[in-house]
Amino acid sequence: MPEVSPLRGRLAGVSVPPFVLITGSEGLLAERALASVLAELRHTEPDLEAIRVAAAAYEGGVLALHASPSLFGGAKAVVVEDFDEGGEELQADVLALVAAPAPDLTLVVMHKSGQRGKKALDALKAARAQVIECPPIKTDRDKADFVTHEFRRQGRKVTPGAVQALVEAVGKDLRELASACSQLVADTVGVVDERVVETYHAGKVEASGFRVADAALAGQTSEALRLLRHAIATGVDPVPIVAVLASQLRTLVKVGAAGRGSSAGIAKTLGMAPWQVDKARRSISGWDGPGLGVAIQAVAAADVEVKGGGRDPVYAVERAILSIAAARRSG
Numbered sequence: 374m375p376e377v378s379p380l381r382g383r384l385a386g387v388s389v390p391p392f393v394l395i396t397g398s399e400g401l402l403a404e405r406a407l408a409s410v411l412a413e414l415r416h417t418e419p420d421l422e423a424i425r426v427a428a429a430a431y432e433g434g435v436l437a438l439h440a441s442p443s444l445f446g447g448a449k450a451v452v453v454e455d456f457d458e459g460g461e462e463l464q465a466d467v468l469a470l471v472a473a474p475a476p477d478l479t480l481v482v483m484h485k486s487g488q489r490g491k492k493a494l495d496a497l498k499a500a501r502a503q504v505i506e507c508p509p510i511k512t513d514r515d516k517a518d519f520v521t522h523e524f525r526r527q528g529r530k531v532t533p534g535a536v537q538a539l540v541e542a543v544g545k546d547l548r549e550l551a552s553a554c555s556q557l558v559a560d561t562v563g564v565v566d567e568r569v570v571e572t573y574h575a576g577k578v579e580a581s582g583f584r585v586a587d588a589a590l591a592g593q594t595s596e597a598l599r600l601l602r603h604a605i606a607t608g609v610d611p612v613p614i615v616a617v618l619a620s621q622l623r624t625l626v627k628v629g630a631a632g633r634g635s636s637a638g639i640a641k642t643l644g645m646a647p648w649q650v651d652k653a654r655r656s657i658s659g660w661d662g663p664g665l666g667v668a669i670q671a672v673a674a675a676d677v678e679v680k681g682g683g684r685d686p687v688y689a690v691e692r693a694i695l696s697i698a699a700a701r702r703s704g
Contacts, residue, residue, distance in 0.1 A: 390479075390502065392480050394504050395483045395505045396483075397486070398485045398486045402507035421447070421449070422447060425454055426451060428453055428463055431459050431460065436466040437469070442475075442476070448479070452483065455483060455484075456484040464492060482494075482502075514644065514646040516540045517646045517648070519550065520536045520540060521536055527558045530564045531566075532564060534566060535566050535569065536648065539574070541581045556573070582609065585601050585604060585617070586618045590622070590660075590701070594698040605687055611686040615690060623669075626669075627645075636654075660701060665700070668700040671693045675689045675690055
């Protein structure tokens with residue numbers, strides 16, 4: 374059975390086998406995957422009994438008890454949550470159930486990460502369990518892909534600029550990002566563009582480290598300093614702001630070195646989203662190699678200071694922004 378990504382919503386129409394393994398630490402995607410599996414089972418078995426078992430509190434024999442036929446018959450789905458937190462008794466009982474599947478039973482095992490319970494996981498895969506991967510979504514490209522598909526699955530169009538703005542505003546937590554997408558779908562009509570996102574999330578967009586970095590790399594020194602002070606005033610820590618500056622500079626270097634070609638092609642090669650390539654191409658004007666080198670060194674020095682090496686983290690970021698502006702003018 375091929376691996377299936379809940380991000381793509383490809384569970385629809387797939388027949389659920391006796392064993393399902395949902396693996397990965399992205400909780401929102403894992404919950405959605407489980408909901409999709411149970412919904413598909415209920416499509417053919419409306420009276421399906423779903424039983425949840427917490428691995429951390431598991432006692433031997435519980436799985437066998439739940440797997441035994443009901444007095445009144447009917448299909449069951451036993452969901453083992455956080456299998457990676459379970460002990461040897463749980464693994465032994467899962468192995469026993471895989472070796473002798475119970476009739477009218479679907480066993481769903483949810484495993485976040487690590488090697489704990491590997492023997493049982495291998496047995497599930499060998500028994501042709503349906504594997505649903507829910508890896509953590511960390512990069513901006515993955516988040517942008519997630520946002521695009523969130524709007525698509527809810528029947529709405531979204532512009533690349535709106536995707537970028539939403540990721541910058543609320544992209545730290547996937548649940549918050551999904552909630553923001555749903556809010557925009559519910560509260561607006563037509564295509565969701567950057568103006569709509571900024572109307573709903575103006576404070577967060579303006580306070581993001583991305584806006585500080587954008588202004589600094591564009592040579593808009595006064596605006597970068599204003600956005601920095603606003604970000605600090607709204608509770609943004611200097612550390613992630615410096616991290617964004619460093620990331621944006623690395624992106625400029627990569628895109629600049631990639632040469633000509635379509636944004637989509639370069640994005641695929643560099644592991645970025647096309648809009649990130651377009652954004653870097655717009656920012657790279659006015660920069661050259663030596664200037665980028667000076668800017669990178671300035672940000673590296675600020676990184677040391679904001680992480681405890683200096684007395685005033687905010688001043689360290691301000692100094693880095695001024696150094697970036699000077700480096701850009703020299704380029």
